[in-house]
Amino acid sequence: MGDEAIRNPKSGYVAIIGKPNVGKSTLMNALVGERLSIVTPKPQTTRGRVLGIMSSGECQAVFWDTPGMLEPKGRLQEVMTRQIRDSVRDADVLLALVDASSPKDDLDERMREILHDWQRPLIVAINKSDLVETARVEKIVGRIRAVAISALRGTHVDALKTLIEQRLPEGPFFYPPDMVAEQPERFFVGELVREEIFLKLGQELPYATAVKVEEFKERKDEKDYIRAVIYVERPSQKGIVIGAKGAMLKQIGQHARVKIEAFLDRPVYLELWVKVRPKWRKRERDLKEFGYW
Structure with missing residues (x-):
């Protein structure tokens, strides 16, 4: 189905942000349905904005998988931090990811700074919820009003897709519906x-x-x-x-x-x-x- 056949299209850019190793790349791969971002146990594997495209019915979400948020040390990390800022600035929807299995499960200071002045749609997702007790997940969800998922297992990823689609602005698709990536x-x-x-x-x-x-x-x-x-x-x-x-x-x-x-x-x-x-x-x-x- 081409864009011209879609009666009421919705489309927008979604920036996925979070601390290193929180599961941003795994989540984008799960949302798009293709393995676009590399995934390793080491933090800071992602160095640049990787773009993935999810098209479903009348909605198209263009995701930016961003580097992990940290205090920049050196020129490369300064560039990576700038890419995070650029993604947030250009996004229509912000998807903030928190690790349920981390001892510090709350939003860190850098994420709070970004979210403080954010006026557009926001979704907070608690990843790796399958690795901790249900009571702990419920406590986190209640405190920061989030949706609990497991990007690796695909748990509640479809529900997250629905939330994203609901928050996209009206407008024509940016890419053909069958396209999942922009990079060569x-x-x-x-x-x-x-x-x-x-x-x-x-x-x-x-x-x-x-x-x-x-x-x-x-x-x-x-x-x-x-x-x-x-x-x-x-x-x-x-x-x-x-x-x-x-x-x-x-x-x-x-x-x-x-x-x-x-x-x-x-x-x-x-x-x-x-x-x-x-x-x-x-x-x-x-x-x-x-x-x-």
Whole structure:
């Protein structure tokens, strides 16, 4: 069904905000029905605004999965914080996510600052409600007037979709109804490689890495060719990413290729390289090159 066939369309931008590791990416994937945002156990996996589109009947919600809210330290985190502010400024609906399993289950100071002057529709969702006792969830819900969900299990996600649709402003669709993402394929390829880096490497090293897809060739009679470069800040980090006799890089590549093929629904040949770019997180030029600016 095209936009011209919709009699009373509603559409709007929805910014998903919350502290690191609260489940924002998992929630957006659940709402859209596609795995667009990478998900790892480490906080601050999302570095930029990932856009996902949910179209249902006469409603279209365009989601921004934003980086986790924290006190910025360094140029990269300053850019990430600015992306959160931009998303909030441009949103028609704000979806604030709180972690029910966190010892501090309330809205933190930064979220309160954002919500203080917010005049447009607001939804507060309590995620990971399946991990704690019902009485605790009810206490949180009663205190901050929220809806309890489990993004991972899909519990009450449909009810949340309905709340979002009810709060969208009237207006034509921004995108075709069958479109779920705006970013090009090579963006998601780079993100899937980065996801494997976060899953395979130690606690701090992944934060010093960036992935750039430098070549993406669709080939008619053979596998698509993808060449991606993993950038690190120090030679010692390069050695860790490559591993003994290339074992770690091979493992990252193998697992990333499986995910990329599932995402693209076609076979690919993935070639990974590792290069050193000193202090790239502090340099505006490098942040722009890697798509974070």
